[in-house]
Amino acid sequence: MLRAAVSQTLETLCEIELPTGDAVAVARRRFVGGDGPHVVIIAGLRGDTPEGTRVVHTVGRHLASVASLLRGTVDLYPCVNPLAAHQGARNWPGFDVDLNRRFPGRSDGHAPDQVAAALFAALRPATQIVELRSAHPAFRQCPQARVRADRPVAIELAAQSNVRCVWRYAAAPAAGSLDDVFPDLIGLEGGSGNRLTEGVGLELADGVLNLLAVLGALPEDQLPFHWAAIQRPVSVDDDGIFDVRTTRGGLFLPTLGVWAEVEAGAVLGEVIEPISGEVREELRAPISGRLLAQREEPVVYPGNLVARMVAS
8 A cells, every 4th residue: 555644545454255256345444644543443243233334434524524634544444244234134144153253263264254354453453443333123222332341441432432321341242252352442332223313323423533533543623523512421330231121022112212311110111912902011110310222123022121221
């Protein structure tokens, strides 16, 4: 790559041959300025996360408009699992494997492992990695950041990402996931899986740009908003998160929207019998706090998660 004072390139990180004879390419958009941090923004590890892809392209458009002022290296990966994205599927088609369980990958493995290996090698020099995710397709959730509880620097950075909640999780990440091999990773998510949610993409894009400013890659005066507009999130550990599950099956009808302020004991929704309309169960808030996530897929069975609350 020809390296000038500031350069922009659209590169192919890797191209993997498939059993069908076709090939799948993973693209990277790279901005290189002067001395500064190496920041990676990655989306589309799973194919049901179009919101993340939208955020990456929104961020890329702004960086292109101020490219001459950037410092360091910013790598944008808009969709690293394109086959799954084409189908709106969580897993890599054909092999039916979760790419976010394959790290660090194998260069001599099957196609998902080869992509994981190429990504692992490319991401290792990064100062900071930000992964963009979406909720499970059955849920809607407000913008939030997830970081490991034993990573104080990442926790402090996550608080600058324009989210409503920073969840400091203590549980060990799943083996082979991106946050397993890169423990300082900040995961940003919101909206619904396989859908674009009004407002969420803009909030997360602003959060990513603010992180780039905090890290020193983007001058603060080049943000498309005033820094004071960034939201100040609630920050909680696992003990501050409460799940609400059904004990009866039927149709779940929610009564509140995400990030609604709720008093302990308030009704979050009902499970009804779909033919008669009989109320089989009322789901009530276990605490006073905010509604972090809510089920949108109405058919439920006993034990299904229907809401997640954060203590305030």
